[in-house]
Amino acid sequence: MTLIELKSRQQARIKTIAGPEALRQRLVALGVLKGLKVSVAATSLLGNPRVYAIGKQQICLRSKEASHIEVELQL
Amino acid sequence: MSDNQSYTIALIGNPNCGKTSLFNQLTGARQRTGNMAGVTVTSREGHKEWRGIDFHFIDLPGIYSLANSRVEEMVARDYLINTPPDLILNVVDANNLARNLALTTQVLEQGLPVVIALNMLDELEKQGGSVDLIELGLGLAKPVMASDGRSNGHIPELMDLLLDNIDQPSEPLAITYEPHVEEAICSLEAVGLSRWQAIRWLESGGESVELVNDEQRKVGQQALDLLSSRHDESLAEMIAEGRYGYIHGLLHKSSSEHKDQSPADHWLDRLTLNRWLGMPIFVFLLWVMFEATFTLGSYPADWIDAGVSWIGQQVGAFMPPSLLKNLIVEGLIAGVGGVLVFLPNVVLLFFFIALLEQSGYMARAAFLTDNLMSKVGLHGKAFVPLVMGFGCNVPAIMSARTIEEPRARLITILINPFMSCSARLPVYVLLAGIFFADHAGTVLFGLYMLGILVAFTIAALLARTITSHHDETFIMELPPWRLPSGRSMLLHVWDKASDFLRKIGGVILVGSILIWLLQSFPMEGMSWLEQLGRFVAPLFAPMGFGWQETVALLSGFIAKEVIAASLVVVYQTDMNDMAGLQAALGAALAPASGLALMVFTLLYMPCLATIATIRRETGSWRWAGVSILMGLVLAWTGAWLVYTLATLWL
Ligand SMILES: Nc1nc2c(ncn2[C@@H]2O[C@H](COP(=O)(O)OP(=O)(O)O)[C@@H](O)[C@H]2O)c(=O)[nH]1
Ligand SMILES: [Mg+2]
Numbered sequence: 001m002t003l004i005e006l007k008s009r010q011q012a013r014i015k016t017i018a019g020p021e022a023l024r025q026r027l028v029a030l031g032v033l034k035g036l037k038v039s040v041a042a043t044s045l046l047g048n049p050r051v052y053a054i055g056k057q058q059i060c061l062r063s064k065e066a067s068h069i070e071v072e073l074q075l
Numbered sequence: 076m077s078d079n080q081s082y083t084i085a086l087i088g089n090p091n092c093g094k095t096s097l098f099n100q101l102t103g104a105r106q107r108t109g110n111m112a113g114v115t116v117t118s119r120e121g122h123k124e125w126r127g128i129d130f131h132f133i134d135l136p137g138i139y140s141l142a143n144s145r146v147e148e149m150v151a152r153d154y155l156i157n158t159p160p161d162l163i164l165n166v167v168d169a170n171n172l173a174r175n176l177a178l179t180t181q182v183l184e185q186g187l188p189v190v191i192a193l194n195m196l197d198e199l200e201k202q203g204g205s206v207d208l209i210e211l212g213l214g215l216a217k218p219v220m221a222s223d224g225r226s227n228g229h230i231p232e233l234m235d236l237l238l239d240n241i242d243q244p245s246e247p248l249a250i251t252y253e254p255h256v257e258e259a260i261c262s263l264e265a266v267g268l269s270r271w272q273a274i275r276w277l278e279s280g281g282e283s284v285e286l287v288n289d290e291q292r293k294v295g296q297q298a299l300d301l302l303s304s305r306h307d308e309s310l311a312e313m314i315a316e317g318r319y320g321y322i323h324g325l326l327h328k329s330s331s332e333h334k335d336q337s338p339a340d341h342w343l344d345r346l347t348l349n350r351w352l353g354m355p356i357f358v359f360l361l362w363v364m365f366e367a368t369f370t371l372g373s374y375p376a377d378w379i380d381a382g383v384s385w386i387g388q389q390v391g392a393f394m395p396p397s398l399l400k401n402l403i404v405e406g407l408i409a410g411v412g413g414v415l416v417f418l419p420n421v422v423l424l425f426f427f428i429a430l431l432e433q434s435g436y437m438a439r440a441a442f443l444t445d446n447l448m449s450k451v452g453l454h455g456k457a458f459v460p461l462v463m464g465f466g467c468n469v470p471a472i473m474s475a476r477t478i479e480e481p482r483a484r485l486i487t488i489l490i491n492p493f494m495s496c497s498a499r500l501p502v503y504v505l506l507a508g509i510f511f512a513d514h515a516g517t518v519l520f521g522l523y524m525l526g527i528l529v530a531f532t533i534a535a536l537l538a539r540t541i542t543s544h545h546d547e548t549f550i551m552e553l554p555p556w557r558l559p560s561g562r563s564m565l566l567h568v569w570d571k572a573s574d575f576l577r578k579i580g581g582v583i584l585v586g587s588i589l590i591w592l593l594q595s596f597p598m599e600g601m602s603w604l605e606q607l608g609r610f611v612a613p614l615f616a617p618m619g620f621g622w623q624e625t626v627a628l629l630s631g632f633i634a635k636e637v638i639a640a641s642l643v644v645v646y647q648t649d650m651n652d653m654a655g656l657q658a659a660l661g662a663a664l665a666p667a668s669g670l671a672l673m674v675f676t677l678l679y680m681p682c683l684a685t686i687a688t689i690r691r692e693t694g695s696w697r698w699a700g701v702s703i704l705m706g707l708v709l710a711w712t713g714a715w716l717v718y719t720l721a722t723l724w725l
Contacts, residue, residue, distance in 0.1 A: 007656075012643075016307065016308075017308075017309070017312065017409075021280050021309060022548070023548055024309040024311055024312065024351060024480070025142070025143050025278075025279065025280065025309070025311040025422075026143060026548060026550055027550070028140075028309070028311040028312050028315045029139035029140035029142075029143050029177075030139055030174070030550065030552060031171070031174035031177065031313075033175065033312065033315060033316070033319065034308075034312070039332075040347070040440070042344065042345065042348035042349075042350070042353075042590070043350045043353055044353070044442060044445065044446055045350060045351070045353070045443075045446065046441060046446050046554070047456075048446060048447070049445050049549065051348060051438065051442060051553060056171055056288050056335055057171060057174070057552055057553075058552070059550065059551070059552055059553070060441075060442045060445070060455070060549070060550070060551040060552075060553060061549075061550060062449070062548075062549050065076040065549070065550060
């Protein structure tokens, strides 16, 4: 599943990061790497964008970008 | 200057790690800081003498990587390559060491001389973390020192460390990457690239390094193709894995784990970012800000007013009646004093904006409003320039440089003048105090909201008429909550206050005298000012403005503060305090006209400085012209509408 399908209070791990080269580079530079834990930290009124807790940081992503991040649910 | 030693030191680091704070500590400068990314857009320079040697410091914009092709990153990258500094001061945020050190490894691979300043240790320690500076320094083979952007106690030590590390040999760092990547690096090295150039070429997917000949380009492309056929991951990821592998090895020895977020911060986020409460809280905070700007400001304003009228009376009693006396009392003291009384309001507004910025709330507000912004062709990043516009439109328009997509940038620039700058505040405070004394704060809030509404409407229209080049991604890091540092708040507010005072001493003083002269001559018959006012007044008659308001608005073309000064000078009868002015204005204008005058002031064309900035930043007079025309048309229509509706209502 992708990051946008992640529900609040669910925990997941980043599996792959796809999408255009520029986006991948940007995410990597911000320290969004595969293997990191993610969860939803906040949702805006209309559901897009959302804030994700990724590793130690809180990062705000729009659905368009988040949809390129494949994650794996952690139970 | 060969006899006089001078060294250049560049500050590099991630956005929001405290570079500008440290730069200010080092050089005694007062550059703007803020708890969010993107506050520093161009590099700033400053000096410090230390032990007889001149140090030249450069504060580069914050960057996450040297291998991305964004404006800020290109500024920093080109700077390091074209004019390498004598030493780099790499500022590192201790709370997010791994990611901050990823940039450090890029700099170290390039073999540049580096000293590392570990910032924000106080925050780390509060959350129960720690870093062994010696161990970290040994691991990186570079000097590492604790620093604090908020105090200057350690500055002498830091200066000595910098001095000691000038002209020291510097070995490039060697990180071993995945075998296929190493293979590619080797092939690029074989055609004459250095190792760091090869790595950066790969990391940026074939950008960021200029390849000089066909052979290099061929080998480079082959390496990229081969790697992308062998791996699903992007090269950026593969190389990042190498970097983080190295960094985790380092940190394993030198740092201890800490909690992610304190309970209080977590609670604050839960509240301010709440899906249903977030927006109402944002709007409420803005309302409180304007209400407080008005109410709290009125007390010191009264004292200033009393002081000014006392001076006026003293001068009046002391000087024999003459034209000069009239000039001084009715022109100079009245005009300058008339604007000076609004100093407390302006200071308070800046104080609140700084509070929102420094605490980290602004970045959260950018998140809350992003959806709305995206609907009008904008971008969460446009939020910073828009909010800065509440202060002054000139730096705000300049800060739109961080927006890369040309359409979004142009829109952000063109709508910025509708963000009501602090120069317009005196007019609102004056008029709202007269006509809507009981709800002045709300009227103020309403005006700012109207400005925002107009800005968004115009943005939506522009977005439909100008074609967009590409969509810019919106990826923003939320900074941690921070208690604003008293020192930087004070500096910021003091800076703004002194700007305002300087303007009073300059353009407002001259403007007041000019208005008084035009008002007093010729001595017989109708004054020039009145003639001019009456000539243009028919244009404004539909809003119920007299020639006095007309003249005030005309004078505001130079700078918006002059509007208030003009009103004071023109209306001053034989009164010498604010109460008299209020009575005179209240008698001359209907409340509906007062409201229309505020709306007109809010929307009509940008001041001269802003026009010049629009021209410079867009590179053409055309957009500056559009901005003027748009402002005038909107202001007239808006004011007329408000007047018409208000006469029905009030
Ligand atoms: N707690 C703490 N806060 C700091 C320190 N240095 C800077 N800050 C704060 O961190 C924020 C970002 O600082 P700034 O200098 O604008 O960072 P820049 O983006 O790297 O230039 C501001 O709110 C500063 O007040 C520090 O050593 N400790
Ligand atoms: Mg800065």
